[in-house]
Amino acid sequence: MARIAGMDVLDIRFPTSRELDGSDAMNPDPDYSAAYVVLRTDDGPDGYGLAFTIGRGNDVQAAAIRALEPLVVGRSTPDTPAALAALSADLVGDSQLRWLGPEKGVAHMAIGAVVNAAWDLASRRANCPLWTLLAAMTPEDIVGLVDFRYLSDALTEQEALDILRDAEPGRAERAARIRASGYRAYSTSPGWLGYSDDKLVHLATQAVADGFDMIKLKVGASVEDDVRRLRLARAAVGPDVRIAVDANQRWDVAPAITWMRALAPYDPYWIEEPTSPDDVLGHRAVADAVRPIRVATGEHVQNRVVFKQLLQAGAIDVLQLDAARVGGVNENVAILLLAAKFGVPVCPHAGGVGLCELVRHLSMFDFVAVSGTDADRAIEWVDHLHEHFTDPAVVRGGRYLAPTRPGFSARIRDESLARYTYPNGPEWRDA
Amino acid sequence: MARIAGMDVLDIRFPTSRELDGSDAMNPDPDYSAAYVVLRTDDGPDGYGLAFTIGRGNDVQAAAIRALEPLVVGRSTPDTPAALAALSADLVGDSQLRWLGPEKGVAHMAIGAVVNAAWDLASRRANCPLWTLLAAMTPEDIVGLVDFRYLSDALTEQEALDILRDAEPGRAERAARIRASGYRAYSTSPGWLGYSDDKLVHLATQAVADGFDMIKLKVGASVEDDVRRLRLARAAVGPDVRIAVDANQRWDVAPAITWMRALAPYDPYWIEEPTSPDDVLGHRAVADAVRPIRVATGEHVQNRVVFKQLLQAGAIDVLQLDAARVGGVNENVAILLLAAKFGVPVCPHAGGVGLCELVRHLSMFDFVAVSGTDADRAIEWVDHLHEHFTDPAVVRGGRYLAPTRPGFSARIRDESLARYTYPNGPEWRDA
Numbered sequence: 004m005a006r007i008a009g010m011d012v013l014d015i016r017f018p019t020s021r022e023l024d025g026s027d028a029m030n031p032d033p034d035y036s037a038a039y040v041v042l043r044t045d046d047g048p049d050g051y052g053l054a055f056t057i058g059r060g061n062d063v064q065a066a067a068i069r070a071l072e073p074l075v076v077g078r079s080t081p082d083t084p085a086a087l088a089a090l091s092a093d094l095v096g097d098s099q100l101r102w103l104g105p106e107k108g109v110a111h112m113a114i115g116a117v118v119n120a121a122w123d124l125a126s127r128r129a130n131c132p133l134w135t136l137l138a139a140m141t142p143e144d145i146v147g148l149v150d151f152r153y154l155s156d157a158l159t160e161q162e163a164l165d166i167l168r169d170a171e172p173g174r175a176e177r178a179a180r181i182r183a184s185g186y187r188a189y190s191t192s193p194g195w196l197g198y199s200d201d202k203l204v205h206l207a208t209q210a211v212a213d214g215f216d217m218i219k220l221k222v223g224a225s226v227e228d229d230v231r232r233l234r235l236a237r238a239a240v241g242p243d244v245r246i247a248v249d250a251n252q253r254w255d256v257a258p259a260i261t262w263m264r265a266l267a268p269y270d271p272y273w274i275e276e277p278t279s280p281d282d283v284l285g286h287r288a289v290a291d292a293v294r295p296i297r298v299a300t301g302e303h304v305q306n307r308v309v310f311k312q313l314l315q316a317g318a319i320d321v322l323q324l325d326a327a328r329v330g331g332v333n334e335n336v337a338i339l340l341l342a343a344k345f346g347v348p349v350c351p352h353a354g355g356v357g358l359c360e361l362v363r364h365l366s367m368f369d370f371v372a373v374s375g376t377d378a379d380r381a382i383e384w385v386d387h388l389h390e391h392f393t394d395p396a397v398v399r400g401g402r403y404l405a406p407t408r409p410g411f412s413a414r415i416r417d418e419s420l421a422r423y424t425y426p427n428g429p430e431w432r433d434a
Numbered sequence: 435m436a437r438i439a440g441m442d443v444l445d446i447r448f449p450t451s452r453e454l455d456g457s458d459a460m461n462p463d464p465d466y467s468a469a470y471v472v473l474r475t476d477d478g479p480d481g482y483g484l485a486f487t488i489g490r491g492n493d494v495q496a497a498a499i500r501a502l503e504p505l506v507v508g509r510s511t512p513d514t515p516a517a518l519a520a521l522s523a524d525l526v527g528d529s530q531l532r533w534l535g536p537e538k539g540v541a542h543m544a545i546g547a548v549v550n551a552a553w554d555l556a557s558r559r560a561n562c563p564l565w566t567l568l569a570a571m572t573p574e575d576i577v578g579l580v581d582f583r584y585l586s587d588a589l590t591e592q593e594a595l596d597i598l599r600d601a602e603p604g605r606a607e608r609a610a611r612i613r614a615s616g617y618r619a620y621s622t623s624p625g626w627l628g629y630s631d632d633k634l635v636h637l638a639t640q641a642v643a644d645g646f647d648m649i650k651l652k653v654g655a656s657v658e659d660d661v662r663r664l665r666l667a668r669a670a671v672g673p674d675v676r677i678a679v680d681a682n683q684r685w686d687v688a689p690a691i692t693w694m695r696a697l698a699p700y701d702p703y704w705i706e707e708p709t710s711p712d713d714v715l716g717h718r719a720v721a722d723a724v725r726p727i728r729v730a731t732g733e734h735v736q737n738r739v740v741f742k743q744l745l746q747a748g749a750i751d752v753l754q755l756d757a758a759r760v761g762g763v764n765e766n767v768a769i770l771l772l773a774a775k776f777g778v779p780v781c782p783h784a785g786g787v788g789l790c791e792l793v794r795h796l797s798m799f800d801f802v803a804v805s806g807t808d809a810d811r812a813i814e815w816v817d818h819l820h821e822h823f824t825d826p827a828v829v830r831g832g833r834y835l836a837p838t839r840p841g842f843s844a845r846i847r848d849e850s851l852a853r854y855t856y857p858n859g860p861e862w863r864d865a
Contacts, residue, residue, distance in 0.1 A: 030529050058530035059501065060541065066497040067540065070490065098461050099489035105683070105734060107712070108539020109498065110491065153710040156687040156719065252536070256587040279584040281538070281739040283714060284746055288587065303536060308712040315715055 005046035005080040005128075010072045010117075013039040014065045015415065016058060016425040017356065017388060018434065026197035028223030029251040033057035035388060036425070037356040038064035038113075039415060042120045044080055050124025051414040054112040055327045055355040061425065067113035070100065081121050082128055084144040091118050091333040095150065107305035111330055118331025119361065123411035133332070133411040134364040138178060138371040142167035145372070149337045150307075157311045163340045170375040177371045185402035186366050187216075187377060188384040189247070191354060193236070194220030200235055207239045214401030217245035217272065217381055223253030226265050233269040242270070249275035252303070256285045260292040273297035273321050280304050287318035297321050302328060302352035307337045314345040323383075325352045326361035332411075335365055336373075343374045354385030359396035360412040363403045391419035436477035436511040436559075441503045441548075444470040445496045446846065447489060447856040448787065448819060449865065457628035459654030460682040464488035466819060467856070468787040469495035469544075470846060473551045475511055481555025482845040485543040486758045486786040492856065498544035501531065512552050513559055515575040522549050522764040526581065538736035542761055549762025550792065554842035564763070564842040565795040569609060569802040573598035576803070580768045581738075588742045594771045601806040608802045616833035617797050618647075618808060619815040620678070622785060624667070625651035631666055638670045645832030648676035648703065648812055654684030657696050664700040673701070680706035683734070687716045691723040704728035704752050711735050717749035728752050733759060733783035738768045745776040754814075755782040757792035763842075766796055767804075774805045785816030790827035791843040794834045822850035 020032035038061055042050040054064050074093055081087045094114045095106065103110035126133040137145070146163050190213075193206035203220070210218050220236055222229040229248070236246055248271045254262060259277035274296055278285045280303035290298040301323030304310055313319045322342045324335055342349045351366055353359040363382055370377050382403055389395035394412040397404045406412055422430050451463035467489055473481035485495050505524055512518045525545045526537065534541035557564040568576070577594045621644075624637035634651070641649050651667055653660040660679070667677055679702045685693060690708035705727055709716045711734035721729040732754030735741055744750045753773045755766060773780045780800060782793040794813055801808050813834055820826035825843040828835045837843055853861050 029532070033530060033533075056530075057533045059528065060498075060531045060534045063494070063498045063501050063534065063541065067491075067494045070494050097490065099464060099487075100491045101460070102464075102488045103491045103494065103540050103543075105711070107736060108541055109534050110494065110540055112534075153686060153713060153716070156716060255584060279739045280536070281737065282584060282743065284743045285584070285587060285739075305538060306712065308710045308716075312713065312715045 005044050007042050007076055007078050007080060008045040009043040010076050011041040011043065012065045012068045013420060014061050014425045015039050015356070015420060015423050016061055016431065017423055018430065019387070020058070026195050027221040027249065027251045028196060028253040030057060035356045036061040037415070038068055038116060039420070040068050040116050040120050042075065042124055044124065048124065048127040050120040050127065051410070052116040052118070052120025052123060053327060053357050053413050054116040055358060064109055064112060067109045068116050071113055071117050075117060080128060081125055084140055084147055087121060087125060088148050088333065090121050091148070091331065092150065094118065095330055106308070106330065111306060112328060115327055115329055115331040115334070118333060119327065119411055119413060122332045123413055126411055127409045130409050132364065132406040132408060134367040134371070134406065135178070137332070137368040138174060142171065145336060148333045149340065150333065153308045154311055154337065154341070157315055158341055158344050162344060166340060166343050167372065170372055173375055174371050177375065181367050181370060181405045185399070185404045186363060186370065187381040188398045188401055188403050189217035189219060189245070189381040190215045191219040191383055191385045193218050196221040196224055200232065203232055204235050204239045207236045211240050211244055216243070216401060217247065219247040219249055219275070219383070221251065222248045222262070222266070223250035226262055229262070230265055233266050233271065237269045245272040247271065247273045247275060247299070250277050252276045252279055254278050256288045259289045263293045263296055267296065271296055273299040275299040275323065276303070281309070283309065283312045283316050283318050286313060287316045290318055290320065299323050299350065301325060304328070306330065307334050307341065310338050310341055314341055314347060319347065322347050322349045323352045324349050324362065324365060326358055326365060332365075339365065339369045339373045348379045349374070350380055351382050353383040354387070356388055357392060357413050357415070359384060359389065360392050360394065363396055363406060364411060367405060391415050436475050438473050438507055438509050438511060439476040440474040441507050442472040442474065443496045443499045444851060445492050445856045446470050446787070446851060446854050447492055447862065448854055449861060450818070451489070457626050458652040458680065458682040459627060459684040461488060466787050467492040468846070469499055469547060470851070471499050471547050471551050473506065473555055475555065478511070479555065479558040481551040481558065482841070483547040483549070483551025483554060484758060484788050484844050485547040486789060495540055495543060498540045499547050502544055502548050506548055511559060512556055515571055515578055518552060518556060519579050519764065521552050522579070522762065523581065525549065526761055537739070537761065542737060543759060546758055546760055546762040546765070549764060550758065550842055550844060553763045554844055557842055558840045561840050563795065563837040563839060565798040565802070565837065566609070568763070568799040569605060573602065576767060579764045580771065581764065584739045585742055585768065585772070588746055589772050589775050593775060597771060597774050598803065601803055604806060605802050608806065612798050612801060612836045616830070616835045617794060617801065618812040619829045619832055619834050620648035620650060620676070620812040621646045622650040622814055622816045624649050627652040627655055631663065634663055635666050635670045638667045642671050642675055645830075647674070647832060648678065650678040650680055650706070650814070652682065653679045653693070653697070654681035657693055660693070661696055664697050664702065668700045676703040678702065678704045678706060678730070681708050683707045683710055685709050687719045690720045694724045694727055698727065702727055704730040706730040706754065707734070712740070714740065714743045714747050714749050717744060718747045721749055721751065730754050730781065732756060735759070737761065738765050738772065741769050741772055745772055745778060750778065753778050753780045755780050755793065755796060757782070757789055757796060763796070770796065770800045770804045779810045780805070781811055782813050784814040785818070787819055788823060788844050788846070790815060790820065791823050791825065794827055795837065795842060798836060822846050
């Protein structure tokens with residue numbers, strides 16, 4: 004029987020702040036980074052996972068992953084749904100480590116990185132991409148992955164089973180559709196706040212020419228600038244392309260409403276992160292005031308308990324799952340089930356380091372085996388840093404292609420690891 | 435001008451799990467720990483702060499504090515309200531570190547430790563205990579300490595000013611009352627889940643004999659056990675002593691309600707942490723169902739945004755401020771102002787390592803300068819580990835005495851630091 008023989012944790016940082024890629028109203032100069040984990044086995048492939056951060060503090064994130072090593076190393080490779088559920092439960096349930104969250108922030112993202120690495124390992128050992136591994140499981144096995152603690156007032160195990168059983172009949176046909184034509188993407192690349200108007204218009208036009216029917220702009224630093232930029236973008240793409248806007252938590256409730264009313268003439272599709280990701284009631288107040296503009300959030304939502312409330316309160320119209328913010332695949336399965344129960348479309352957050360690579364698996368699994376629909380759903384696409392991955396996300400004609408290689412696609416190329424290790428890789432040492 | 439010349443961070447752990455002190459339904463074997471920070475100055479006293487954890491992961495918490503060093507070392511000692519506000523704002527606002535929360539978990543507790551150390555330093559330099567330093571500030575200076583981001587839909591700067599101005603006339607008289615007779619305490623020492631019935635009855639009886647008019651029992655592992663323990667405690671203390679119960683997040687919403695109905699015949703005063711600290715709507719559902727039993731929470735509430743919602747939703751009847759969970763004194767001033775605005779009594783969480791020492795300052799400040807009342811308020815008292823502090827909390831006749839020494843009372847004795855440093859202090863090395 005194969006075992007997890009060791010765990011390596013690396014602090015990898017890309018100097019993205021030099022080009023203002025990724026600049027927004029709250030994050031003016033991010034250095035996109037990964038606290039990267041390798042589960043080394045004594046037989047067969049290794050497993051790869053990561054937590055995404057934006058620079059400083061990536062060492063703290065790495066330390067939090069290392070703190071999980073005693074709970075992981077020495078275990079049998081988790082090759083079954085039950086073993087993957089047990090690993091997740093053991094990490095979330097450690098009573099002393101739990102105090103550091105519970106289930107939030109650095110400690111929880113560390114769990115997510117390790118759980119995702121375990122799923123990567125399981126998929127590699129099963130010789131299939133993660134989305135097909137998940138989509139081949141029975142409803143009972145999928146429900147068994149989920150920690151229903153704190154969810155039962157909104158979603159019971161029986162309700163989850165019913166959702167999954169309802170989606171069983173069409174699985175094969177939908178999986179074939181994914182293989183044939185992928186999953187819809189939208190592009191954030193035009194809209195970073197640090198870009199000039201000319202660059203914005205050029206990139207928005209290019210995105211539509213490339214097949215995207217939805218783009219996203221960052222907003223929130225200056226309402227005059229945002230009105231001008233949204234007007235320019237709308238003129239460039241025409242009335243039929245969706246334009247979402249993203250405030251990255253910049254506002255309180257009242258300014259969010261005022262600002263969105265100023266942007267409303269240019270038909271924004273959703274307002275993303277209008278305020279604190281912790282503010283369920285604030286999101287509801289914004290949503291009530293800005294309809295028909297949708298409210299979206301999720302990249303900083305800490306766990307399933309907050310998503311549950313956003314859904315219970317009718318505070319979001321779009322749920323932005325993130326592959327690496329919460330406790331990994333297991334918790335994201337819970338979140339997909341919650342979204343399906345409430346009938347809210349999931350449009351995952353991506354970009355960063357590896358988030359496009361990872362999250363496409365979850366949306367494809369959702370389409371095949373959970374919600375059974377892709378209506379009004381699209382995965383964010385940011386065309387940066389994919390060259391560092393061994394199984395990079397590929398978007399063609401505005402659609403994510405289905406991954407075909409075994410695993411969860413989080414593996415970073417060895418030469419990139421060597422170059423971007425912080426602070427001693429040549430990219431940083433020589434800067 | 436004095437400067438912060440250096441920052442030391444220590445991993446201090448006390449082996450409390452050996453005696454089951456601190457055992458509850460979610461935390462069966464905590465080793466009470468502190469990630470301890472010293473702000474060293476080049477002139478005059480140093481400043482001391484800590485984050486409380488329960489063992490494993492205290493090294494991660496220490497790493498998160500160390501990550502703040504570049505933002506702290508080299509600054510002038512923060513001797514004014516404006517300088518203390520600027521330090522807090524710089525730590526909370528670092529755009530790259532913010533990604534690790536935002537404002538939650540390990541990263542936010544690290545900010546709390548450093549901000550509290552800065553307040554300790556400021557109080558030592560002003561040669562007064564923290565509570566009197568705060569209580570001597572003008573309403574304008576106190577409001578200037580607060581980050582109103584994400585609060586303005588519930589509390590504006592003007593409303594905060596009005597609250598503080600309303601409390602100005604009686605400040606001197608209330609400060610004199612604090613100096614004369616301290617602040618009401620309640621005792622958790624009888625009620626740890628690992629204690630026998632005999633020990634529970636003995637300690638409950640002793641607490642009343644010692645002058646406490648309120649005690650607290652841990653619940654949540656077995657409803658039959660809890661009914662028996664609460665019955666025994668009620669018989670021991672009589673009908674006039676308040677008995678709170680604390681589930682430490684053990685339940686979902688429906689079991690919380692069922693369980694509390696089983697305990698209701700023994701007149702529990704509040705149910706503390708019935709469910710996830712993230713679940714505002716869940717707390718409201720429990721509160722609506724179990725009245726007149728009060729709902730209390732706070733020791734794991736991550737920041738002011740969640741407290742805001744708990745108050746907006748009417749989800750809590752008692753707010754349990756914690757000195758070391760959120761971003762330090764500045765954020766706790768915001769939380770005290772929110773509680774005053776909503777008219778909800780603050781009964782701080784304490785115990786752990788140093789929490790009694792710290793939080794008494796905040797309640798005394800609240801009484802003197804914010805809420806202006808101590809009605810239905812009491813600070814938790816757990817009689818463990820105080821011997822390790824240079825300015826230990828003292829409770830006599832069921833009341834916390836007013837601290838009189840300069841500072842915020844977080845300093846641990848040098849000999850305790852040496853003995854309990856993990857993993858190389860003699861207490862751990864020789865275990």
